[in-house]
Amino acid sequence: MAAVRPMTRTDGAFPERSVRATIDGRAVTVPEGTTILAACRAEGTEVPTLCFLENLAPVNVCRACVVEVEGSRALVPACSRPLEADMVVSTRSERVDHSRRMVLELLASSVDMSLAGPDLERWLEEYGADPARHGPLAPTGADRQARAGRHGSVAGEARATLDQPVTIDNELYVRDYSRCILCYKCVEACGDQAQHTFAIAVAGRGFDAHIATEFDVALPDSACVYCGNCVAVCPTGALMFKSEYDLRQADDWDASRQTVTDTICPYCGVGCTLELHVQDNRIVKVTSPMDHEVTHGHLCVKGRFGFDFVHVPPPGAEDTRR
Amino acid sequence: MFGAGGGTSSYEEFHHTDLIVLWGSNARESHPIFFHHVLRGMQNGARLYVVDPRRSTSAQHAHLWLGLDVGTDIVLANAVGREIIAAGLVNREFVRRATLDFEAYQASVEPFTLEMAEELTGVPRDAIRQLAHDYARAPRAELSWTLGITEHHNAVDNVFALINLALLTGHVGRYGSGLNPVRGQNNVQGGGDMGALPNKFPGFEDVQNGTVRARYEAAWGRALPATNGWHLSQMFEAMDRGDMRALYIIGENPAQSEADSRRTERLLTGLDHLVVQDMFLTRTAELADVVLPSTASWCEAEGTVTSSERRVQRVRKALEPPPGTKGDLEILSLLAARLGFDWGMPAAEAVWDECRSLSPMHGGMAYHRLEALNGIQWPCPDEAHPGSPFLHGRLWDDPVGGAKAAFHPVRHDPPLDALSDEYPIRLTTGRRLDSYNTGVQSGRFSSPLRRPESLNLSPEDMRLLGVVEGERVAIASRRGRIEAPVHADSTLRPGLAFMTLHFPDQVSTNTLTLDAWDPQSGTAEFKATAIRVERLDSSDSLEASADAVNLKVGV
Amino acid sequence: METSLSAGAADIGTAEERAAVDEILSPPPSPWVGGERSPRALHVARRDGTTLPPRSLLLPALRALESRVGVVSPGAVNYLAVRMDLPPAEIYGVAAFYALLDVGEAAPPVKVHVCDDVACQLSGAGGLIAALRERYADEGEASLDGVQWHRSPCLGQCDRGPAVLVQRAGAHAADIEVVAATREDVVRAIAAPGPSPTPPAVVPQVGDPSLVVLRHVGRVDPTDLDSYRTAGGYESLRRALQLGPEGVVDWVADAGLAGRGGAAFPTGWKWRAVANQADRTHYVVANADESEPGTFKDRVIMEEDPFAVVEALTVAGYAVGAEQGYIYIRAEYPLAAARLRHAIAAARQRGFLGDDVMGRGLRFDIDVRQGAGAYICGEETALFNSLEGRRGEPRNKPPFPTTHGLFGKPTAVNNIETLMNVLAILEFGPARFRAVGTPDAAGTRLFCLSGAVARPGLYEAPFGTRLGALIDMAGGLMPGRTLQGVLLGGAAGSFVGPTALDTPLAPADLKAIGATLGSGVVVVFDDTANLTGTVLRIARFFRDESCGQCVPCRVGTVRQEELVARLAAGRPHGTVADELRLFRDLAQVMRDASICGLGQTAANAVDSALRLGWLGG
Secondary structure (H helix, E strand, O other), X not given: OOOOOOOOOOOOOOOOOEEEEXXXXXXXXXXXXXXXXXXXXXXXXXXXXXXXXXOOOOOOOOOOOEEEEOOOOOOEEOOOOEOOOOOEEEOOOHXXXXXXXXXXXXXXXXXXXXXXXXXXXXXXXHHOOOHHXXXXXXXOOOOOOOOOOOOOOOOOOOXXXXXXXXXXXXXXXXXXXXXXXXXXXXXXXXXXXXXXXXXXXXXXXXXXXXXXXXXXXOHHHOOOOOOOHHHHHOOXXXXXXXHHHHHHHOOXXXXXXXXXXXXXXXXXXXXXXXXXXXXXXXXEEEEOOOXXXXXXXXXXXXHHHOOHHHHOOOOOOOOOEO | OOOOOOOOOOHHHHHHOOEEEEEOOXXXXXXXXXXXXXXXXXXXXXXXXXXXXXXOOOHHHOOEEEOOOOOOHHHHHHHHHHHXXXXXXXXXXXXXXXXXXXXXXXXXXXXXOHHHHHHHHOOOHHHHHHHHHHHHHOOOEEEEEOHHHHOOOOHXXXXXXXXXXXXXXXXXXXXXXXXEEOOOOOOHHHHHHOOOOOOEEHHHXXXXXXXXXXXXXXXXXXXXXXOOOOOHHHHHXXXXXXXXOEEEEEOOOHHHHOOOHHHHHHHHHOOOEEEEEEOOOOHHHHOOOEEEEEOOOOOOOOEEEEOOOOEEEEEOOOOXXXXXXXXXXXXXHHHHHHOOOOOOOOOHHHHHHHHHHHOHHHOOOOHHHHHHOXXXXXXXXXXXXXXXXXXXXXXXXXXXXXXXXXXXXXXXXXXXOOOOOOOOEEEEEOOOOOOOOOOOOHHHOOOOOOOOOOEEEOHHHHHHHOOOOOOEEEEEOOOOEEEEEEEEOOOOOOOEEEEOOOOOOOOOHHHOOOOOEOOOOOOEOOOOEEEEEXXXXXXXXXXXXXXXXXXXXXX | OOOOOOOOOOOOOOHHHHHHHHHHOOOOOOHHHOOOOOOHHHHEEEOOOOOOOOHHHHHHHHHHHHHHHOOEOHHHHHHHHHHHOOOHHHHHHHHOOOXXXXXXXXXXXXXXXXXXXXXXXXOOHHHHHHHHHHHOOOOOOEOOOOEEEEEEOOOOOHHHOOOEEEEEOOOOOEEEEEOOOOXXXXXXXXXXXXXXXXXXXXXXXXXXXXXXXXXXXOOOOOOOHHHHHHXXXXXXXXXXXXXXXXXHHHHHHHOOOEOOOOOOOEHHHHHHHHHOOOOOOEEEEEEEOOOXXXXXXXXXXXXXXXXXXXXXXXXXXXXXXEXXXXXXXXXXXXXXXXXXXXXXXHHHHOOOOEEEEOOOOEEEEEEEEEOOOOHHHHOHHHHHXXXXXXXXXXXOOOOOOOOOXXXXXXXXXXXXXXXXXXXXXXXXXXXXXXXXXXOOEEOEEEEEEEEOOOOOEEEEEEOOOEHHHHHHHOOOOOOOOOEEEEEEOOOOOEEEOHHHHHOEOOHHHHHXXXXXXXXXXXXXXXXXXXXXXXXXXXXXXXXXXXXXXXXXXXXXXXXXXXXXXXXXXXXOOOOHHHHHHHHHHHHHHHHHHOOOHHHHHOOHHHHHHHHOOHHHO
């Protein structure tokens, strides 16, 4: 069995030296190059993350994972900053808690995070985020066509949000950018962290920055190859398999009725592990484990979506002899 | 050559190699997740070389693409070998210690100068030279191929030509250096592993080896035939001769997947008895006397498959199968009972345990270990063994452990379906990203990528033929004639056309292909068909355009 | 990657669009990137530096499209995708990042950018905007004669507002700076066949012997290398070559030179760090993306003393071991860019740049790269990304540019004023340089005076000069007016009240009153100024200029603007105290958790205004 190497390492070499530092008053020793986040997790210290994922290089944009490092003027992102020798790190100082609270509050004040999962709900509570104090929701939301560096006049009565219609332009997945926290994961997964298709990028600037194909053309007009790797990494339900979306629209999505079974993709001979999410004896979603060394969580269009054939009735099931 | 048939490296080694050659492989579309490993290697600094007649999507990622003419792989490989020798880049120590017959190989490649190779392959000589030098100089190099190498009448020779290059440079048997056929179908590797070959027991042990046979005879309590069986192409020949009168097909659709489909269908209908066991009423099943509806083995049953990196992996039951279907194992057991053998109704694990008690390379692969380790790569002889990420490390022992690896000199033998005045365009076939084989599985989901079948032509040929995008044309080969719309494809050269086999109900591409097969492997030459393209709307323009094509290809 | 053309466009651009791109990129070497499909070439493809243009040419190509056709269209993006082997979505993402690039099917040929930023607000921007609305159309709408106007952030002409930048596309393409602009000036500039001449910069101290950085200004013909040499030009490089690279770094360190861009980092330390990097490919970058509202000092230097900029960057390259330098200049400075390009060409021709600089076997050359309307690109790592053809998003630091800078290589990036000081150090020696200023801030500073002073313009004064004295140098306030406040350091700086007039302009003294010198901005507000409008403008500025990458800044700047608007209108949510608490929460997260200096300083000015009791705070 070959040792599993994390996809984010690029040097192919294993760290040789170790680093001693202090996290929340406890001495820790980790291999050189270990991030503060990894060191915290190894210690069992929870650090909230939104834009971080094990199988992608950290982009450190959400700032939910910031920690306080003695001697550093600003807080530092734990997800990307390596622990250095003699660093003194606080993961729950007053400043850290304030920043986390505000990051969560600012996101929740502008984005629909209702499908962002139980961890997020817990963090909003734990850090005391209060999105409502930024005012009532503005009647209209984001303008995806807004020109960089310009925006309309602001009265401040209501708070701007990313509210916008759901984009359904193909049969495999839907895009609801009113849920997008701009974590860049989909762009990274579509780009050089996995798929290298580059069908989507961040366009625009500031609050109007958004995930887009070129000129916001529909996915079928773009380079998209429907691997679904963007959907698989989306933390907020902004990208969703159509199968899941339809069930949710029909109020029939029920995780408690679902089983997840690992198996191997029936198509080419690469041997990708599929996690089949099954509800009422139908496959409703296909994912792959991120820690598996064949797929690292990524699939192609056939493995991700090509399962409908098992739901087609079999040939002449009751009368096989002619 | 090396005994067991399987890729020598792990995918993970592609992350840490220095150079990757994909030869006759459009892994980007045919093996997308394998290609992720290639891309990761490139990000880590590896260079990618792609050898393919088309500038495929894989080739579009390559640092260097060598667009050889269809069926000239041996010319190119031998020229690369000759250049490596001529430039003094042979790994002499490895060749001396670990190989046999270098001199014969050297003599055989001597005629394959860069000039000759450029002439026959079309690839500029400096590109051939660069491939030779870079492959030989790379500290680690992975060479990988797919059906572009094996779907030829001389498939095995093609493979030998590539293996020779690895022997010349020592690019086999080390971490990051290896030879890797990537399997086109799920569990093709597993089929071979399990002895679904006419001459092998499970674990690639020879049927004709008396010691091995005795082991199986002892376990099963019966004498076993000492002779090799027939491979697929031989079976069709036997049907043609009338020597084979009954056929039991499990999970294959030869009526559409085999070359020269009109002949295939004639032979299948001519049988006394045809049994087809499948999930679907395929074209082949429609011809059958008995159809046994089976479950989907990958999600409605338990078992194992083997991947292209020799990883034996568990498949599991996630769905209750539809009523009326039975698992393959159950069907076989019931059939055995009707034939008078009471096997009971063994669970998949029990069958697997019997297999690994007999096949030494699978010995250590207990189910609980397969689960815990996310699959195990063979050989894995016992339960203390971690499995084998790469093969043939023995070649680097001094002295070499076991037999030395022999060079196999091979001759260039052009495609049997020769281009002529009458059939001036070379048609090759391949896959699209969202489709698979004859579309039985992949045709059912709503793929936004799916386009109808088309005859892809270079923009130049379309101009010469006077056809426009989407226009239906007739395509004729020496075996048949079909119709399809044309599609402009700038990754093609004049004289090179492309189709898939995905939509046999729309366009029966295999009506055109030649069933000439490789005597050593039994694979058919899907990759090289000579065709003519005719316009449908006007007979005048048809002649004119045929002439134009003839002019274009210089005949 | 796969060549993937967007189905959003039917083509690969018009002939005009392709010509615009071809002007920037060398001819396509193979059929796979748009070249001729010769039979032999269809058998091979290479993807490496020999066949693909560097991605860093993307922004120049996008600028060429904007200039020639006035828009970056889907077809043009497809052509760029083919030529550069880049994904259309990424090209679009880059183009849509910049305010001065139009993206879409079509755009009017003439775009008028009217500065309504803090200084121009004080010099009649409001009236000009009303006049343009009347003459052409509403903001953002094209007039019948193809003119579209927009309000613009600071154009760097603060001492002679209101300022306008006219972007004219097509056969007579030009970027035209109009200062002290009237409606008629704008109409005339749009109609003029060629680029209109820009009036010379305002430097009231011309000829003053105490000038250090500005000593050449007004005495040297900025278009004539001989004139520059007669005034002592290239003596500093000669001295540098005598000292050797380490000697230069030592002198710069000994002189105590600190960066003049805002962060005041010790230049000698930075250069030494780059020079010592084992990776031998080093770069030097002159950060001429001067965009801090209220700042125009670097523009004046580049327009009036461009050879000195070239010489100084050559010294920097020599000192840190770089063979290639870049000057990244904001798009709003066309005259400065033209002067620099002319100076570089002249220097190259005379052997001051190229493979054998001054006959000493030294290899060094300089490229000028223009931005396209993005304040954030003045942040050094955002500048690198922009120069590399990516979105101008700042990178997290560490790693710092000294180890991972432009193209991932060790890079010394310096502000223009900083580089000019290097020439002075070499000319006068570190001791004499250090003798000016305060013990902890050596030398002089350039101050950009605008607003309610009698003689706005660029001033040079030693560190430690009192704010009141500086305002007096500019002629003081107009008769009968009283001082309300001063904006120090730009939008990222802070407001100070009249009590600060006695404060010496030196880092320690300013820090004590919660202010910074920043980029030397001094905008003076008398009792006629609408300070609420100024604060609102600053809040709008940060919301417009945030790159959008990190949450604290992307959303924080929006919430800050909303809050300021509520206070300005006198309609707080809850009590004013509630709003102030909310503001402090916003300010702290932006300061603590933003990736870069933009977010970290975005609340400074508003904070200071509230502390001064403005906005009812």
